Amino acid sequence: MLIIILVAIGIGISLLAAKPKTSKRLTLIFSAILVMVAILALWMPRSLAVNGPYFELNPLRDWFLLILGIVSTAATWFRFGYLQHDEQATSFWLPLFLVSMLGVISANDVWLFMTAWELMSITSFFLVIVHHDRPGVLNAGYIYLVMSQLSAMLILSGLLLMATSLHSTSFAVFAASAHMLAPGIKDFVFALLGLGFAIKSGIVPFHIWLPRAHPIAPAPVSGLMSGAMIKLGVFGVTQxxxxxxGKTSVIWPFLLLVFGAVSSLLGVLYALMEHDLKRLLAFHSIENIGIIFLGLGVMGLGIDWHRPLLEAMGMIAALFHTMNHAIFKSQLFLVAGAVEQHTGTLDADRLGGLIRTIPGITIGFLAGSMAISALPPFNGFVSEWITFRGLLNVVSGSLGWWTVFGLVLVLVLAMTGALAGMCFVKASGVIFLGEPREPVSHTRLPRSMTWPIMMMALLCLVLGIDPYLAIRAITSIQPGLILNESPQLVPVHAMQTGFLLLLLIIVVGWLSRFWKVRKVPRWSCGRVPDATMQFTSASFTKSVRTTLAVIYRPHRNLDRIGTYANYFPERLLYKGGTSPIWERYLYQPGYRLVWRLSQYSTKLQAGPVRLYLLYLLGTIGILLLLLH
Amino acid sequence: MELWGVQIIGVLLAILLSPFYVGIAQTVKARMQGRRGPSLWLGYYVLKKLWGKETTAPEYSSWIFQVAPTVSLSALTVIALFIPWGGRVPASWPHDALTVFFLLALERFWVGLAGLDAAGTFGGLGASRIATLGSGIEPAMFAVFGLLWYLTGGTVITPIMPQWWAHPLHMLPWGLAVLGYALVAIAELGRLPADNPDTHLELTMMHEATILEYNGRLLAQSQAAVAIKFTSIIALGWVWLGPNLASPWLNLLLRLIELTLSSMFLGVIESLVVKLRYFRLSTYLGIAMGMGMLAVYLVAFQGGK
Known part of the structure; x- marks a missing residue:
């Protein structure tokens, strides 16, 4: 009943789209109610019981509802000051988008789930193409639509296969008896659903919609999509x-781990090469989804091997990282929106020194950067620590090839973490620090843009210092697991580390009187210093590009322009870039194959009506022959 | 109570004696090259001198530049706190290797930010190189510690020497881990052949480039951070790979002797090898990573724990 009322309220808000101001306020209140419901359901389960034939809330769903609520609160709050989008269209689709995600989380039946899922795909498509008059937007939107339909069809077939095998479409029946399915059917279900949810979450190589859809969407929408929507793929896999x-063939967790590792490494490698802040963040979403899938894979191994400790660690790692990524990624996307509104561009190589014009937003970006780079005392540190711990348990608890495999995964994750740190040094250093590279406008930003970002930064810090707030809630998802022992289960010592670090920084900083400095010109070897002597986003990552040229295949082109161009060029035009590995090895050959096949089909489908009549006649003849 | 005492004294000694140990490496290096070399106490004198000087900052820098040395110093002090100086620590005290790696990443992050904040060429150059090197060091560190993960099943810094003693077959993996750790530690400490701490040539410098714009109290903090890193990273290796005695006090004494020996060894190495080309460092770290992985595989396929 509660969910139905919430859905009705949401639809009602979307009908008020003609009055954007009222609509914004109501959407914010709606999001706050979602947070409230989730908190009540998670920490006071007796006060709130939602379980009916159509909608049900259980601890897992509460957890994702909480994620949705927090992200949407920040995103809708941010909309008060954000002027870079078509307000009416967004005000109409956004509440519907929230309602559909609420439906996906709480649905208790295949039909409702799929309806909500499709509604979610379509509303998000319309939100992505809000600026359909700009070049390239519709094209990217279509790629997104095609990929999400593909994922929806795979999920539908997977769910229907489960439903026919269990003779029920109710998720309650799924939960009760799906573990008794025949192994063959389980394999089929895992393949279909796994692929469908992987496409929706943006696992490499099915992620191609993600770096296209995020940069063109308005910032609050990107935040919601990256923070909440792609997490519903994780929700599907977990549930x-x-x-x-339950127990499946061990090949499936193995595949989850492989795809997770590939996504995390390739995601961060391509993020490093991006100059556009939003595209960079989109690639980091791919990376983080990869890390979450590593956690899910560990959980799957724990289930298959009957090792509850491993299962618990994997689940805590995956679900905690899901929450953390939702917080800091939406925070970073909101910062990107603020930077765009402030300067009118997102190209890192044109920006610089924004810390002097938008100091508050810069602090928000720094906090988010440290959280996503898994640095103490922020929350990303804790969840990545637990992911490492889960993988290391795979290493130490097994023999032979599994140890080898586990250690390789650990190394991939370690490299991912270090590269993510490098990428965010680059992003914050080039965009917010140093001297401005080009004169850009500096529009004043309203307070309502800084507050939601600060709120998220504070959440990152709180969860980084006391992670057991969240971990306790996660352990209630599977009551069969070890309860109340979370500090022993995941001895992360985040609180000691965080407090010691902050204390030392305050004491040492106070002793050193770091604020007492005299400003002098910088060292430039005797030349007149200017902004072009700074490292840019391209030059900062040059050495990675050279070292890993095998993956990147960098191409560069230097054009000399002028009368005596070879000796005295008047102007130099430099173009460089990298080519994505998945397009080279998967999509381009696939495209060529389809193209070649289509050439064969033109011989059959030449166009003249006579030919088609002949086909018809022939078919009828064959059918008559067969039926005779 | 005894463990607490050892840990507190150990941390204090590690911090206070760190410039002295860096000085030993410099003196040995000078002697190997036929020079007399500076006094062993030069580090303290430099710190005192810098602390008394006026501090300046480049015109386009912000508070990030001014806070970064404090964050580095704090992160490394926390690392020093988390290392079991006596071989063991009180049960409630964190001594987790993963946290140490994340804290090293924190230091690298802030050094990089400060480099870019100075708005000069050198800062960006140093930041870029340090970050690239770091993305090789971190997986290599995890690989070398693989033996610890595999043998103890946890991430806590524990001596594994007794296990090696029980299985003589583990001697080869242990040797590989020691070599691998030495290679990674040299890269992490920014010593030759990975980085030259004494250079001021833009072709070769890494850490020096990021602190080029610093002086006064801010530079003093950076120098102190480097010195604390020196003792902590070396001691970290000795704690889990080296011998440990029954009494924590004797262990602490052993650590001090080991630190002296390691510093002298580094001084000798630095006189014998030249700096590697920057793009060869990936191979160098790859070798360290390979050694760590090989050590784990040898133990894993033997099936011995």
């Missing part, structure tokens, strides 16, 4: 594949 199906 249907890991918790409902």
């Amino acid at each position: 249907f594949l890991l918790m409902d199906l």
